[in-house]
Amino acid sequence: MRERGLETAAGLQWRNLKHELLSELRGMMGFEGKNKMIFLGQHSLAGIILEHIAKYPNIKVIFGHRFVGVQQNEKEVTALFLTAEGEKFMTADYMVGADGAGSAVRHCLCIPFEGFTWTDFRFIATNMYYDFEKEAGWKYGSLIVDPEHWAVIVRTGAEGTPWRIAYGEPSHLDFSKEAIMERLPAKYAKLLPGSKTGYTVENVNPYFAHQRCAKNFRVGRITLCGDAAHVSPFALLFSTLGQQPNWWIGLDNRYP
Amino acid sequence: MTTGILDAAVLGNVLNRILKLGESDDLLSDYESTRRRAFLEFTNPLSIGNKERLTSIDPEKVAEREFFFNKLNTEPDFHILVNRSMDKAVEETFEVPEVI
Numbered sequence: 170m171r172e173r174g175l176e177t178a179a180g181l182q183w184r185n186l187k188h189e190l191l192s193e194l195r196g197m198m199g200f201e202g203k204n205k206m207i208f209l210g211q212h213s214l215a216g217i218i219l220e221h222i223a224k225y226p227n228i229k230v231i232f233g234h235r236f237v238g239v240q241q242n243e244k245e246v247t248a249l250f251l252t253a254e255g256e257k258f259m260t261a262d263y264m265v266g267a268d269g270a271g272s273a274v275r276h277c278l279c280i281p282f283e284g285f286t287w288t289d290f291r292f293i294a295t296n297m298y299y300d301f302e303k304e305a306g307w308k309y310g311s312l313i314v315d316p317e318h319w320a321v322i323v324r325t326g327a328e329g330t331p332w333r334i335a336y337g338e339p340s341h342l343d344f345s346k347e348a349i350m351e352r353l354p355a356k357y358a359k360l361l362p363g364s365k366t367g368y369t370v371e372n373v374n375p376y377f378a379h380q381r382c383a384k385n386f387r388v389g390r391i392t393l394c395g396d397a398a399h400v401s402p403f404a405l406l407f408s409t410l411g412q413q414p415n416w417w418i419g420l421d422n423r424y425p
Numbered sequence: 426m427t428t429g430i431l432d433a434a435v436l437g438n439v440l441n442r443i444l445k446l447g448e449s450d451d452l453l454s455d456y457e458s459t460r461r462r463a464f465l466e467f468t469n470p471l472s473i474g475n476k477e478r479l480t481s482i483d484p485e486k487v488a489e490r491e492f493f494f495n496k497l498n499t500e501p502d503f504h505i506l507v508n509r510s511m512d513k514a515v516e517e518t519f520e521v522p523e524v525i
Contacts, residue, residue, distance in 0.1 A: 180504075183478075183494065192494035195504045262444065263453075265436060267429075284469070287476075312479055314490070319479040337480070380473060382464050386457035390450070394436050395429030399464040401472035403479075 170217060174209030175327045177309055186315045188305060188362040208309060210325035210333075236273045239264065239391065246390045264391045270379065272397035278388050284381035290337035291344055292378040292402060295353070296371040298331050304363025318359045331371050334360060337378075344375040378402045428468045431515045432460050438519040445521075452519065459517045467513040 180194040222228050234250035234257065241247070246264040250257045266274025275282065301307035301322070310323030313336075320336040336356060342348065350373060358365055382399040386392055439456045442448045477486045478493070496503045 192497045194497055194507055263440065263450075265440075267433065314479050316480050316482045321479075378476075380469055382461065382469065386461055387453045390453075392436060392453055392456065394432045398429075398432060398460065399468070401464070401469050403472040403475040 170207050170209055170214070173213050173217065173326065174207040175309070175324055175330075176207050180206070182307075182309075182311045183314055184311045186313060186318055186359060191314060206309075208324045208326055210330060213326055213330075236266075236268065236277075239274065239277055241389050241391060262390065265394050266391065266397045267394040268397050270381075270396040270400045272393065274391065275383055275393055275397050278385075278391065280388070280393070281384045282379075282381045283384055284379065286381070287378040289340055290378070291340050291342075292335060292376040293338055293344075293349060293373060294333060294335045294376065295373045296325070296331040296333055297357075297368055298371065299361060299368035301332060301362065304361075307362065313360060318356070320360050322360065336360065346373060349373045349375060376402070428464065428514050431463070435460060435515070435517070435519055438521050441521050442519065455517075456519070459519075463514055463516065 182193045183191040185191055219230065222230060234252050236248060237251050238249040239246060241264075245260050245262060247258055247260045248264060250259065264274070266272050266278075268274055301324075307322070308324075310321070313320040313322065318336070320334055322332060322334050325331055325333050334357075338344075338349075338352070338356075342352070350370070353370065353373065357368065361368065379400045379402070381401075383393050383397070386394075386398050436456055439452045443450050443452055477483075478490050481487060481490070497507075
């Protein structure tokens with residue numbers, strides 16, 4: 170992660186719409202300041218995790234299987250997947266549903282996803298290239314404080330990787346990609362420091378922002394994990410991992 | 426994915442202890458209660474607070490924001506305090522004991 174991301178002791182910076190620095194939280198992350206914050210895009214992290222998994226002959230990663238149903242008894246769990254070759258049943262001692270906010274595992278177990286969804290805005294995440302450092306001396310990331318044009322602007326990794334700008338738009342608008350792209354120049358004109366020219370947009374995605382938690386994380390031999398269990402988009406904790414690399418994601422070298 | 430990776434770390438330890446060390450799968454319920462509590466009592470309120478800090482025009486929230494920024498701007502120790510509070514995202518790790 171250190172190799173592929175951008176490690177920094179700098180913290181989070183809050184700015185207003187005039188881009189003036191309001192405050193800064195230094196020394197983010199790490200117990201006792203032993204570790205620094207690493208900016209690393211989620212897809213890069215996923216790649217690193219896959220590379221680690223490949224070292225374990227007893228783990229197999231299978232794509233193209235859609236989970237559609239499950240049953241269990243006191244000894245085992247059997248899950249049904251739909252694949253290009255038809256139905257496939259798999260049986261295991263335990264099952265973990267780590268299948269995201271719209272978790273099919275959670276749905277199948279009839280577990281309510283309690284909490285609320287922000288209804289006054291939709292969350293737009295855009296990946297883009299712009300020389301924030303040259304334009305305004307922004308090295309890592311900023312939070313823009315404003316009731317209308319609030320935003321989170323962060324680097325997704327080392328030199329050459331895009332920046333991520335996430336902001337909210339009123340929920341009555343059209344959220345087709347075309348409509349978002351049409352509104353984008355006006356939004357960037359507010360948010361970008363410096364010349365506001367010469368940027369390129371890689372992609373845009375609209376999201377509903379939820380603050381929700383599954384009523385149960387466990388039903389018998391099945392557990393929920395990650396977004397399948399809970400979602401909250403503004404925690405800005407980034408990943409608190411890296412501090413004890415031997416235990417994260419349970420890949421414990423002592424028990425190969 | 427905020428704190429979801431911490432769930433995975435904790436659940437990895439729990440499953441190791443059940444499958445490799447033969448401990449009771451009641452540990453799955455301990456996983457459930459500790460990770461649910463971390464979300465409901467720490468991550469979720471922090472998340473909502475962060476959103477309000479960015480956007481709110483409610484005088485009370487604005488005052489809270491100014492108080493928070495002022496403390497960061499004037500008290501070096503407050504940075505340590507805020508950083509330490511992040512430890513609440515994972516209070517119990519169910520670390521696999523050093524055996525075998």
